[in-house]
Amino acid sequence: MKKPIVKKVNTKPATPIKKTKQKPDVVNKFTGDVWAYSDIVRSHFFEPQNILWEKPVDAHFDAEGVVGSPACGDVMRVWININPKKDTITEFKWRTFGCASAIAATSMLSVMVTEKKGMKIDEALTIRPQDIMKRLGGLPDRKIHCSVLGDKALRAAINDWFKKTKQFTRIVVEGTRVVDDNTKVTEADIEEAVLEGAITLEAVQKRTKVGIGNPDCIPRVEELIRFYREKYFGPDAK
Amino acid sequence: MAGKKHYYFDYAATTPLDAKVLSAMMPYFAEKFGNPSNLYELGREAKQAITESTKTITDILGCHPDEFIYTASATESDNMAILGTARAQKDKGNRIIISRVEHKGIISVCDALRKEGFDIVELPVEKDGLVRISELEKALNDKTILVSITYADSETGTIQPIAEIGNIIKNFRTKTKSSLPYFHTDGSQAAAYLPITVEKLGVDLMTLSAHKLYGPKGIGGLYVRRLTKIDPILYGGGQQNRLRSGTENVPGIVGFAQALRISDSTRRIRTEKTKKLRDILERGIFKSIPKVVLNGHKTKRLPNYLNVSILDIEGEAILLHLDHLGIMVNTGSACNSQSLEPSYVLMALGNPYEYIHGSIRFTLGKHTTTGDINYVLKHLPIITKKLRAISPLNLDMNQTASISNLKAFIGGQTPHFLRKKK
Numbered sequence: 001m002k003k004p005i006v007k008k009v010n011t012k013p014a015t016p017i018k019k020t021k022q023k024p025d026v027v028n029k030f031t032g033d034v035w036a037y038s039d040i041v042r043s044h045f046f047e048p049q050n051i052l053w054e055k056p057v058d059a060h061f062d063a064e065g066v067v068g069s070p071a072c073g074d075v076m077r078v079w080i081n082i083n084p085k086k087d088t089i090t091e092f093k094w095r096t097f098g099c100a101s102a103i104a105a106t107s108m109l110s111v112m113v114t115e116k117k118g119m120k121i122d123e124a125l126t127i128r129p130q131d132i133m134k135r136l137g138g139l140p141d142r143k144i145h146c147s148v149l150g151d152k153a154l155r156a157a158i159n160d161w162f163k164k165t166k167q168f169t170r171i172v173v174e175g176t177r178v179v180d181d182n183t184k185v186t187e188a189d190i191e192e193a194v195l196e197g198a199i200t201l202e203a204v205q206k207r208t209k210v211g212i213g214n215p216d217c218i219p220r221v222e223e224l225i226r227f228y229r230e231k232y233f234g235p236d237a238k
Numbered sequence: 239m240a241g242k243k244h245y246y247f248d249y250a251a252t253t254p255l256d257a258k259v260l261s262a263m264m265p266y267f268a269e270k271f272g273n274p275s276n277l278y279e280l281g282r283e284a285k286q287a288i289t290e291s292t293k294t295i296t297d298i299l300g301c302h303p304d305e306f307i308y309t310a311s312a313t314e315s316d317n318m319a320i321l322g323t324a325r326a327q328k329d330k331g332n333r334i335i336i337s338r339v340e341h342k343g344i345i346s347v348c349d350a351l352r353k354e355g356f357d358i359v360e361l362p363v364e365k366d367g368l369v370r371i372s373e374l375e376k377a378l379n380d381k382t383i384l385v386s387i388t389y390a391d392s393e394t395g396t397i398q399p400i401a402e403i404g405n406i407i408k409n410f411r412t413k414t415k416s417s418l419p420y421f422h423t424d425g426s427q428a429a430a431y432l433p434i435t436v437e438k439l440g441v442d443l444m445t446l447s448a449h450k451l452y453g454p455k456g457i458g459g460l461y462v463r464r465l466t467k468i469d470p471i472l473y474g475g476g477q478q479n480r481l482r483s484g485t486e487n488v489p490g491i492v493g494f495a496q497a498l499r500i501s502d503s504t505r506r507i508r509t510e511k512t513k514k515l516r517d518i519l520e521r522g523i524f525k526s527i528p529k530v531v532l533n534g535h536k537t538k539r540l541p542n543y544l545n546v547s548i549l550d551i552e553g554e555a556i557l558l559h560l561d562h563l564g565i566m567v568n569t570g571s572a573c574n575s576q577s578l579e580p581s582y583v584l585m586a587l588g589n590p591y592e593y594i595h596g597s598i599r600f601t602l603g604k605h606t607t608t609g610d611i612n613y614v615l616k617h618l619p620i621i622t623k624k625l626r627a628i629s630p631l632n633l634d635m636n637q638t639a640s641i642s643n644l645k646a647f648i649g650g651q652t653p654h655f656l657r658k659k660k
Contacts, residue, residue, distance in 0.1 A: 045558065051628050070631055071591035073552060073571060073580070077630035095630040099554035099571070103628065 038137035041104040048103055050110035052079055052093035061093070063164060065156025067149050074098035076106050076153040080113075082161055088118035089158075094150070101139050102149070105132050109150035121158055125172060127151045130223075179224065180217045185210040187224060194228035201225060245565040245610045249450075249542060249603030250392055250427055255493075256452040262496040263454065266489035274486050275477065284488045291495030298502045299444075299461055300435040307460045307482050308491055312426040312447035314471075315460040316343035316386075318482070319422040319443040322468030323384045324351055330418055331381035333357045337369045337398075338586035339391040341424050343445075345582075357381065363586050366535040367396030374403065378410050382419040389428035389439075393570060393583040393599060394534025395543025397432065398423075404440020420466055426450050426458075430501055431509050431540050442466045446498075448490065452604070453497025457490030504604075512602050513541035515611055519600060520544050522615040527622050529633070531593055533570075533584055542602040545570075545584075547593040549633045551625040556598055559621040565614055570597040592633055 037045070056064070061079040068075040074097065081091035092110040096103050109132050113119045129151055133139050155172060162170045176186050185208045198204045201222055205211060211218045246254075266287060272280025274288055292303045299306065309315045320334065334351065336344055338360050348358045359377045361369050369387055378385075385407055390397045400423050407421045422443035425434055430451050436444060444461040448454055462468060462481065474483030501508075523546060524530055533545040548556065553569030560567055570581030571594065580594040600614075 045555070046562065048628060053627060066630070070595070070633065073591070073595040075630055095628050097550065097629040097631045098552050100558045102552075103555060 040137045044104035044107040045100045048107040063161035067153040078153045080157045090118045106150040180210045182214040190224045199229045247567045247600040250601035253452045259496040263489040263493040294495040309458045311458045313343035315445035315458045325469035326467045327383040331383045333382040335359045335385045337361045339583045386422040389423045389425040394545045395540035396535040397538045448494040451497045451501045454493040526619045544600040547597045550631040568599040571595045
């Protein structure tokens, strides 16, 4: 059953992390904006999991990755340990400079990666911001693009591991993931098209030919267009 | 949140209604509800209430009763001053001079006018928040119809030298034998603590707002000096000297006058008390937390303002931790704004973005107690320590330029809030 939560402030220490699915709680009845955070976000914010409290020692971790910039308001640094035999991530520690959703999102990612004795590397590479958001019970719309960067930091750390262990063929360069196998259009191509003002599927197709003859990739392309459009032009861009 | 104690530090956002103000307003909702435009008794009663209220307000401002117009908010007053001047004086010139630390009610309307061909000049400010007067003198020309400089900006509370600017404009007008440019100031934040006698300030137009003075929301005002020709922005029945049509908000007006009266008579005592508490908070924060930077002017600042940047951590995260403890503050961090852009006022001071993201604004008021200050001083260092422990940053305090080079941004690209400006 859903609890009615209206700006309730919990004075007790944060409750243990709930696994139930929840919607962000408070919706502005005039604008429809969701501006508060779900209980899951709240508990991860107040009691973040898997933080690296101590000083990072190189010898202790197999690899590390960082993403973001202090000027933008979000920086995430992650450290991982890997079981080379099973090709799984056994440990995921992190630090984040950022707002509540940034902290909660990185915390949730650390849980996702390390639960069930550690996630396979190949699976970890496919984690998208949406997957983290889903587990968080949603985030306010305008928060999605800036704060959910943990997946990129994780990929940076995994790439670091690949480099250290000379698995060069496995390195995935950010933004070069191919969206459409036919045209070999990448995520970076879509981003560039959106930045140049192509903010609809038709406009992006005019530039890149993405998905023409390969309709299966269209939903993913549309998702990316929306992502980059909101990232660069704000949630109200049409 | 019933039963939980609030520690309210956002008096610059709004203030609680004074009980005396509320009781003065009460009869004008249901009992003396008449429309002041009507001649019968109920109407006359309402009209009388407005007349008395206006006298109270204009006595404090030191002006004539017909020089004050009621509006619905400071934003409307700002819009009326700018749009009204622009429309009435467009044949005389198209330059409007404002500062980079103006309220959104000014900035946005000027953006709109820019599209109509007006020449909007935004004066830069010094690092301490003061408007560069020398730039004003350079910007004044015979096409200038209006100068609008805030009395004290709403984010750092830095007090601008309004009387000095008023003199510069007066001298310019004498020299050019013109009645232009007009001089407008937004006194919404300043009115609670600073003198607002219009003659001394040398302003032609001044914005006021009741809800920053323990008065009701939904009522503001604009002082319009005689012979200042501005056009209305609302048209209709011609109320308020044809400058602002629409049935007057009688309870609001009564409340506004009461609030300003109380504010004026307690100004000196409140200022002293508030400044004392603010200074304790300020000293306490700087003593107990390392790597803190003051935003705004060290001394020329409203006595209830303290805006600091706590480095290496982010404002919204601080805000939510404080909120968890019942402490309510504001931040200029991008994460807290609808647009996801860091505060433009703090950006105008020339601080790096990294600092702005960690900015926290405390604004005190008449209900703030020593206990409230101690409570903040007890908890803020703990929150800071916790957030710093989970932050990967360690910024350099002496950094003046933006720290990150562009390659550090995600994908090596310009951040979204800079990109849009291009």
